[in-house]
Amino acid sequence: MPLLKTKFLAKIGKKLRNKKIRAVRWVVLGISLILFVLFSFYNFYFLGKIFPGIYVAGANLGGKSPTEAIATIGQEVNIPQKIVLSSSDTTFEIFLNDVGLAYDFIDSARAAYGLTRTGNILYDLWTRLSLLASPKTLGVRFTLDEQKLNNNLSEIADQVATSPVYPSAKIVGKEVVIDKGKAGTQVDIPTLRISIGRALSYPTGELVQIPVKTIDPSISDEEAEGFRKRAEIFINKSLEAIFEYQDFLYKGNDLVSFLNARGGYDGEAINTLALTISSQVDRQPQNPVFVFEGGRVKEFTASKDGVEVQKEELIGLITDNLKLLEENDQASASIEIPVNKTAPKITTGDVNNLGIKELIGRGISRFKGSIPNRIHNIVLASSRFKGVLVPPGETLSFNQLLGDVSELTGFKQAYVIKEGKTVLGDGGGVCQVSTTLFRAALGAGLPIVERVAHAYRVGYYEQDSVPGFDATVYSPSPDLKIKNDTPGHILIQPTVDTKTATLIFEIYGTNDGRIATTSKPIISSQTPPPEDLYVDDPTIPVGQTKQIDYKAWGARVSFNYSVTRAGEVIYKKTFVSNYRPWQAVYLRGTAPAQ
Structure with missing residues (x-):
């Protein structure tokens, strides 16, 4: 009997539980149905409208059509005319017209409308629901000229930043001076650009703080000492x-x-x-x-x-x-x-049958400090050699090619060495040309038939050369003569650069394998210049002097010139230059002062 009662009660309990479960299911189903109907109605109601909880720069666009949203943005968003940047106590203004700023209300409304309409159904449904609890604010869309904005920011950054001083070493005399460097500041332009973008998207009129970061390249005392020791080596x-x-x-x-x-x-x-x-x-x-x-x-x-x-x-x-x-x-x-x-498509040898194929020699000299008349003469004299061809076996005479040097042939007066003095004469500067051609001939390995050194060392010819590599000319003698012993013609091409005060002579021909070498010059018998000489001049006022000659040390300079081909010496010569010590001469005024 008790067993039957127990079974009966269990059966009754099971039926009651099943009944409750069914009831719960119907309640859940009913609630879900109600929510589904409500949410469907919610979505249907906002069909073609922006869902609630969406703002653009503070303007509530919920429930509005895109067209209505455009008008609302235009009415409620305060469009700035400028942005103001701040650093410490200084402010900088950037007028938005100057950077081509244009707000796009249409695109802003489109972005708000499309926020819950991405095409991902589940994501869109979830976003629409979450907006009810957590509204979202979008920025106003805009365009601007990034280059113009960057130019403005660069100018502002230059005023705000303090340039760091990087460590450096400098040789002063025989010592090394070390600057350990110094910290500076730099505007963080990428971060500033982000802040400006936010200020323009969400215009409130607040100042935009200019982000500044510290740059410290300075070195320690220990590092500075190591730096000094390394620099001293150089x-x-x-x-x-x-x-x-x-x-x-x-x-x-x-x-x-x-x-x-x-x-x-x-x-x-x-x-x-x-x-x-x-x-x-x-x-x-x-x-x-x-x-x-x-x-x-x-x-x-x-x-x-x-x-x-x-x-x-x-x-x-x-x-x-x-x-x-x-x-x-x-x-x-x-x-x-x-x-x-x-390689070029055509070579020099392809366009002539004279043997002019390549550069075989080059000479260079500098004439910095020359007076205008001397420069004029250098240019004129050089032009006389442009395009000159010397057939094989013939000898070039500098004086013959140069021709008459006088005012009648276009030369001007400049300082020349004449009869043991430096005086004004027609053609001063011509020896700059002969000296440079002499150097080119040495480089080409050509026989130098005649060459005479100057009476004294001339500063122009030692601006980029050791002494002993000069050649003086004066018609009819001394002359500079160079023989062409190559298998073809040689071509002379001068170039004058008055801006850099440089004269170049290039010799073109056929490279027959010769190699020219010049030894390091031997400088001996150096003699100091005599004491300065002062000469009274009644044409110059008392108390004034005028230098008409410049001092130079005397010396004997010699170097060996050798030309080889296939290991055999085909030409050699020793050049000796005996330079006299030269006295500085001053004219001393004796005329009564006016």
Whole structure:
């Protein structure tokens, strides 16, 4: 009996539980149905409208159509005419018209409308529900001229920032002076641009704070001492980079500038150097120009290979040679600038049958400090040699090619050496031309039949050369004579650059394999100049002087010139220059003062 009762009660309990579960299910289903109907009605009601909880720059757009939203943004959003940036106690204004700012209300309304209509149904439904509890504010869309804005920000940054001082070393005399550097500040322009974007999207009229960060490149006392010791190594050292006839020489402070104060080398400075060298060496392939008329070459341009500096390799060579100079006792290092070459379509030899194929010799001199008349004479005298052809086996006479030197032939008065004095005479500066041609002939390995040195050492000819490499001329004698013993014609081409006060002579012909060398000149019997001489001059007022001659040390200078081909000496000569000591002469005024 008790067992039957228990089973009956269990059966009754189970039925009651099932009944409750069914009831709960119906309630849940009913509530879900009601919510579904309500949410469907909610979505249907806002069909074509912006859902509640969406704002643009503070303007409530919920329940509005895109067209209504555009009007609401225009009415409720306060559009600024300028933004004001602040740093400490200073403010800066940027007028929005100046940066081409244009607000786009249509795109702003479209963004608000599309926020809950991305095409992802579940995401969109969830967003519409979440907006009821957590409204979202969008910024006003706009466009502007980024370049103009950046220009404004750069100008403001220059006024706000304080430039840091980077550590540096400088050789002064025989000592190295170290600047340990100093901290500075820099405007964080990317962050500032973000802040400005936010201020324009959500215009409130508040100041935009200019973010500034500190930059401190300074070094410690210990680092400064290490930097000093490294810099001292380079006091009397040099690094040379060479390509063809271009020579880039760096020494002393140039080399110190490539050191990193904290160790190693300054990669940015070395990269800049490589770019600078490249800009002066790189060139496109050049086809030749050869116009022959009346026994001379009227127009000439030699063919040249295109050249491109291998910058990465050059950077490596510079770094390696700086390390070599720093770690060894050698005073200098030399680099052949690495390049890639591209041949021209036509070579010089293709456009003539005279044997003018390539550059075989080059001479250079400088005339900085020359008076205008002397420069005029240098230009005029050089022009007389432009396009001159010397047949094989013949000898060039400088005086014969130059012709008469006088006022009648266009020359002006400048200082010349005549009868043991420096005086004004027609053609002063012509010897600059003969000296440069002499140097070109030495470089070409041509026999020098006649050459005479100046009476005394002339400063112009030692601006970029050791003494002993000058040649004086004065018709009819002394003369400069050069023989063409090559298998073809040789062509003379001078170039004068008055801006850099540089004269260049180039000799073109056929390279027959000869190699010319000049020894280091031997300077002996040096004699100091006599005491200055003062000569009374009644044409100059009392108390005034005028220098008409300049002092120079006397010396005997000699060097050996040798030309070889296939290991055999085909020409050699020793050049001797006996320079007299030269006295400075001043005219001393004796005329009564006016």
